[in-house]
Amino acid sequence: MTAAPAFSLCVYCGSRLGAEPCYAQLAEQVGHWIGRHGGQLVYGGGNAGLMGAVASATLAAGGRVVGVIPQSLVAREFAKHDCTELHVVASMHERKRLMAERADAFLALPGGLGTLEELFEVWTWRQLGYHAKPIGVLNANGYWDGLLAFLRQTHAAGFVGEEQLALVDVGDHPETLLPRLVQAAGWVDAADLRAI
Structure with missing residues (x-):
């Protein structure tokens, strides 16, 4: 029987690679970090763009990958059939619900309208x-x-409070932000992370 993952992180990111190679490199860094630390990636199930890059990197580093994709997007986003688990669902609502249920934390990488919508939904x-x-x-x-x-x-205009802004942890490097998310979710402490 396969051991349970050390943590489960939902990653939102683009189904395109973006204009600069650094975006794909970033997705790969995140995937490698998840895999190296015995984690599980939960994501939108596509094999294109940054989505495919983070999933492939997670698998290559020994992590589990749970993909969730609506039937209508299987061809458009080239569903990644070598996920550890691939769930083909009926709607976007079901996709987002299952992704949220299967994860203990959320991370936004570069992406477009879908990434923005997913980030703001879990933030709300x-x-x-x-x-x-x-x-x-x-x-x-x-x-x-x-x-x-x-x-x-x-915030300055009086529509968003400091406490709302503080609900999201912003970082500029996977090696510093990801451990903070892992610790905030209560998976492991800093000493455990250094030992992995």
């Missing part, structure tokens, strides 16, 4: 008390700088 759910799972934004190469500046503007 957290502020409303529907879950208490950690949320991280990996701002490598300044990808999220514009969004973060806008969020500070929403």
Whole structure:
């Protein structure tokens, strides 16, 4: 019987590679970190773009990969059939629900409209008390700088409180942000991470 993963991290990211090679490299770094530390990736089930890169890297490093993809996107996003588990579901709502259930923390990498929508949904759910799972934004190469500046503007304008902004942990490197998410979710302590 296979041992349970040390942790389960839901990663939101683009189904495209983006304009710069650094984005794919970042996705691979995240996947390698998850796999090296005995973790499980939960993601959108696609084999294209950053989604495919993070999943392939996780598998290559010995981690588990749980993909969740709607039937309507199986061909468009090239479903990754070598996932440890691939769940083909009926709708986007079911996809997001299952991804949230199977993960103990959430991480946003560079991506487009879908990534933004997923990030803001779990962020909203957290502020409303529907879950208490950690949320991280990996701002490598300044990808999220514009969004973060806008969020500070929403705070200055009186629409978003400091406590809401504080619900998301922003970091610029996987090796520092991922351990914080793991610890915040209560999986392991810092000494355990250094020993892995």
